[in-house]
Amino acid sequence: MQRHFEENLNALKEKIIRMGSLAEEMIQKSVRALMERNPSITQDVFDMEREVNLLHVEVDDRCVKLLALTQPMAVDLRLIAAAMKINTDLERIADQAVNVCQTCYYHLLKETPVPQANIIPRMAEISQSMLKNSLDAFSKKDIELAKKVLLQDEEEDRLKAETLSELIELIKREPDHSKQFVDLILIAKNMERISDHATNIAEDVIFMVLGVDIRHHIEEKRP
Amino acid sequence: MAATSVHQGNPPAALETPKIAVQDLNLWYGSFHALKNVRVDVLPRKITAFIGPSGCGKSTVLRTFNRMNDLIKGVRVTGKVLIDDHNIYEEDTDLIRLRKRVGMVFQRPNPFPISVFENVAYGPRIHGETRRRRLEELVEKSLRATALWDDLKDRLSTPALGLSPEQQQRLCLSRLLAVEPDVLLMDEPCSALDPIATARIEELAVELSKDFTIVIVTHNMQQAARISHVTAFFLLGELLECGETSQIFTNPKNEKTEQYITGRFG
Numbered sequence: 159m160q161r162h163f164e165e166n167l168n169a170l171k172e173k174i175i176r177m178g179s180l181a182e183e184m185i186q187k188s189v190r191a192l193m194e195r196n197p198s199i200t201q202d203v204f205d206m207e208r209e210v211n212l213l214h215v216e217v218d219d220r221c222v223k224l225l226a227l228t229q230p231m232a233v234d235l236r237l238i239a240a241a242m243k244i245n246t247d248l249e250r251i252a253d254q255a256v257n258v259c260q261t262c263y264y265h266l267l268k269e270t271p272v273p274q275a276n277i278i279p280r281m282a283e284i285s286q287s288m289l290k291n292s293l294d295a296f297s298k299k300d301i302e303l304a305k306k307v308l309l310q311d312e313e314e315d316r317l318k319a320e321t322l323s324e325l326i327e328l329i330k331r332e333p334d335h336s337k338q339f340v341d342l343i344l345i346a347k348n349m350e351r352i353s354d355h356a357t358n359i360a361e362d363v364i365f366m367v368l369g370v371d372i373r374h375h376i377e378e379k380r381p
Numbered sequence: 382m383a384a385t386s387v388h389q390g391n392p393p394a395a396l397e398t399p400k401i402a403v404q405d406l407n408l409w410y411g412s413f414h415a416l417k418n419v420r421v422d423v424l425p426r427k428i429t430a431f432i433g434p435s436g437c438g439k440s441t442v443l444r445t446f447n448r449m450n451d452l453i454k455g456v457r458v459t460g461k462v463l464i465d466d467h468n469i470y471e472e473d474t475d476l477i478r479l480r481k482r483v484g485m486v487f488q489r490p491n492p493f494p495i496s497v498f499e500n501v502a503y504g505p506r507i508h509g510e511t512r513r514r515r516l517e518e519l520v521e522k523s524l525r526a527t528a529l530w531d532d533l534k535d536r537l538s539t540p541a542l543g544l545s546p547e548q549q550q551r552l553c554l555s556r557l558l559a560v561e562p563d564v565l566l567m568d569e570p571c572s573a574l575d576p577i578a579t580a581r582i583e584e585l586a587v588e589l590s591k592d593f594t595i596v597i598v599t600h601n602m603q604q605a606a607r608i609s610h611v612t613a614f615f616l617l618g619e620l621l622e623c624g625e626t627s628q629i630f631t632n633p634k635n636e637k638t639e640q641y642i643t644g645r646f647g
Contacts, residue, residue, distance in 0.1 A: 231631075
């Protein structure tokens with residue numbers, strides 16, 4: 159009985175990991191599309207989203223069935239609860255990559271190039287690393303790695319604030335390119351959202367492993 | 382998660398005075414050491430579930446609460462079981478009075494082969510109640526408390542053994558309630574019942590916990606999770622972990638508890 163259940167849990171984990179690596183690749187491609195000004199790469203990302211969407215539905219379906227049919231407790235229950243939440247975050251990360259590609263495909267790549275686009279890869283690198291770390295933390299139940307993601311998020315937030323003020327300045331200075339700068343602001347926001355979702359995943363991993371909910375610093379605020 | 386070797390349990394509201402306090406309880410069946418230094422508190426008007434694999438000692442602990450183990454030859458007990466601060470293992474304990482205060486139902490409903498009315502009136506009668514009017518009141522009150530009254534009020538003289546298993550189990554509970562106990566012990570009370578009857582008995586237990594202290598031994602972990610406030614996990618005669626039921630089933634502290642409730646052994 160137990161082996162059968164373990165197999166189901168492992169299959170669930172594999173699906174999550176597969177979704178995660180797709181999402182990671184989508185972020186990477188979206189930034190390449192921007193930097194290489196290559197609209198055909200955006201098409202790859204749109205195609206990949208379909209697989210992510212199918213997995214999104216499949217993972218939730220597996221979780222609901224496991225809950226209903228096996229009534230898991232303790233560590234198993236926490237794994238499934240975390241899987242359902244991580245699933246949502248991964249799907250949204252993929253959506254953010256799609257949004258970047260939409261901005262590129264429909265606007266940015268039709269405008270004159272601006273050199274300031276190179277601000278984005280710095281943010282993307284952190285977002286991507288956070289996603290990778292949060293998924294590694296999930297598959298290895300690695301608390302330290304999950305905590306590292308939380309620190310990376312602070313870095314990403316700082317970087318986003320800098321990027322934003324820089325781009326706002328540019329809009330004032332070079333109004334002819336304001337369309338491009340507004341698009342870059344949107345893309346910076348997409349990157350920041352990705353890192354927020356990766357942070358959620360890291361928090362879910364901590365809950366899954368330790369049974370402690372660290373979100374919003376709730377534990378520290380309890381009397 | 383490190384396994385602890387603490388053989389004791391502190392239920393959540395440790396400040397509340399326990400109804401039953403088990404202190405360093407050891408029990409031997411002949412040379413077999415069945416309970417080892419068990420310490421556990423049972424809170425008043427709460428449902429405490431004892432879980433653990435067969436032979437872990439959970440039913441044995443339950444049976445110490447009304448000294449049913451005394452009936453088994455070769456049993457030796459050390460330690461204390463305090464009920465309302467009185468150690469029931471003191472020499473002066475009045476066992477008749479103890480078993481009136483601490484009632485018990487078993488796996489198989491065991492009504493007496495007499496009428497419904499006489500089953501419920503039996504306890505008050507042997508405790509000296511002879512007034513017909515008073516007995517009728519007690520029977521009605523006890524049958525109402527287990528939601529049997531409406532079904533059976535016109536059939537009080539029919540044989541109890543003709544009732545359904547669920548009704549028989551309810552009747553056994555009514556029979557306890559008639560002598561006005563304050564602790565109800567339930568040893569696998571639903572294991573002979575179908576799922577619908579099980580759900581109804583569980584509902585009844587929750588209802589009764591507003592007025593009574595209930596200790597239930599169960600192999601059905603979902604049952605413990607559904608109805609109990611506090612869960613205690615026993616293994617090989619030791620109490621390994623005791624805590625709020627919601628904590629035990631979502632985030633147990635002891636590795637063995639986790640392995641048991643996730644079905645990895647037992």
